[in-house]
Amino acid sequence: APSLGAAPAQLRLQRHHLRAVRQHRPPAPPRRPEPRGSGPAVPSPPARGRSPSKARGPRRAAPHSRRDSTASLRTTGEEGDAGTVDKHSVEVTNCFSVPHNESEDEVAVDMEFAKNMYELHKKVSPSEIILGWYATGHDITEHSVLIHEYYSREAHNPIHLTVDTSLQNSRMSIKAYVSAPMGVPGKTMGVMFTPLTVKYVYYDTERIGVDLIMKTCFSPNRVIGLSSDLQQVGSASARIQDTLTMVLQYAEDVLSGKVAADNTVGRFLMDLINQVPKISPEDFETMLNSNINDLLMVTYLANLTQSQIALNEKLLSL
């Protein structure tokens, strides 16, 4: 198991230390936005993180809404050949933040740090490559052009992701861009950022985790505990009940003419109904009883084992 490194002293911090330490953190790791765009996925160097001085980030929509943190995106890169749209997608699976310094006219990125972090990350997931960088803030400025240029050195077509933590327009918009040169060749050249479509994909266990985390949205102090066995079954069945009520409501509305009938929905409903297996009552009874018997037997055995080891414990201490 991972062993303890240097002595972790001073864990207990005072309140005011805490405020200083709990800076703005980049939001939860991106849930794999999948931009469908022009360039194939390529590694690009990490982007910059926020500078230590701009520590108090826009956690509660602070006034300075400029980019405060940037980092690199790494993905399981898929290099498709140009042509089919399908292959032109990139999956971002991880990110880390990199410190940077920004002033009015110049921009400094700690590339050394970035390389180090990337090496460390590679030790755990060797298949991930650097894809681009992210920044918080809602707009693209000249600085981002410069940073993007840094990344073009190492990556072929780096992706730039912006996460608007300043909540402009009361939305946290998450956008992705690739850069494309524009202008008159030979004379004035510039860089244009073309937007990409962002999609979110989950795999099973991840989705279950996200579902649980989403429940904190409904609780007053934003906390959620982990519930146990029957409670979970209860809430899952409540969810199905809700969806069924919705479907029934829709069917009734269509029948009474309130809503126009839609063929695709109708087909889905047909599929749904046909999926319910037709079993004769006797067969169902036998299946149910045998399952219940199995479960009861296993519960009995588990209880028996537990009492056995309890007995053993008591005998030992005699």
Add this chain to the structure above:
Amino acid sequence: EGCKDSENSCIVDNRVVLKIIKHYQEEGQGNEVVQGVLLGLVVDDRLEITNCFPFPQHTEDDADFDEVQYQMEMMRSLRHVNIDHLHVGWYQSTYYGSFVTRALLDSQFSYQHAIEESVVLIYDPIKTAQGSLSLKAYRLTPKLMEVCKEKDFSPEALKKANIAYENMFEEVPIVIKNSYLINVMLWELEKKSAVADRHELLSLASSNHLGKSLQLLMDRVDEMSQDIVKYNTYLRNVSKQQQQKHQYQQRRQQENIQRQSRGEPPLPEEDINKLFKPPQPPPRMESLLIAGQINTYCQNIKEFNAQNLGKLFMAQALQDYNN
């Protein structure tokens, strides 16, 4: 479903949950265990876990991989960008609930020795895939810490410390807390990603899981019975030795009486203990661990069964309704 922040809970950031899930998904298919380090703070006597990073698996071709160096570098880099970097525990994935091992005990002891509130987070990916996140935090009880410190695992010491398998680990309830910003993002995600609900939790198929759990339970019970046999032989040896000692002493006394009656000096007293070396008592820690593991398996099985029974009865009620 709000929840009260109880006194003894530990707050886990959502980022940790997702990272652990991801780590297992990418690196840990199969029986292998994935591990990583937890970072966070202690606030008002309550542990807050705010970040984590995974540990690469041990491969033979990376013999010169320096664990400590990797950890130090990671923590230094995180500190550089103002992320909490203080070590507060570690996490591990588990296979069907089997995590009560000597290795875990040793690691957790060394962690808790340095930091009192450290926990080990056990993530059960198979249970999670069945529909509900299974993440538990454990800490060694103070009694067990005492015993481990002494490193004395003989039966007498354990009896004195009064440790049963039930009070080896204490579970710390976990609470997940989000910042407002994260909540905003979650609402955004909900709008944007129309992921269909999969309702794995309501699936009625249980025999596969039950079969595997029972298999593991049987293996453990076998180990336990072997251990008990060993202990019984030890006890029998001890009592046999006592008898032998007694007999020897009696013979000695009789001889001495005879010699006295004949006027010869009595035989010198010999140290009995040197003649009869007491047999080694078997260390009891293994059996405690096995008992603890069996207990965990049984708990998990019972919980799983309770859920499935509920589901089966629901299915029955629906079927009755239809007929």
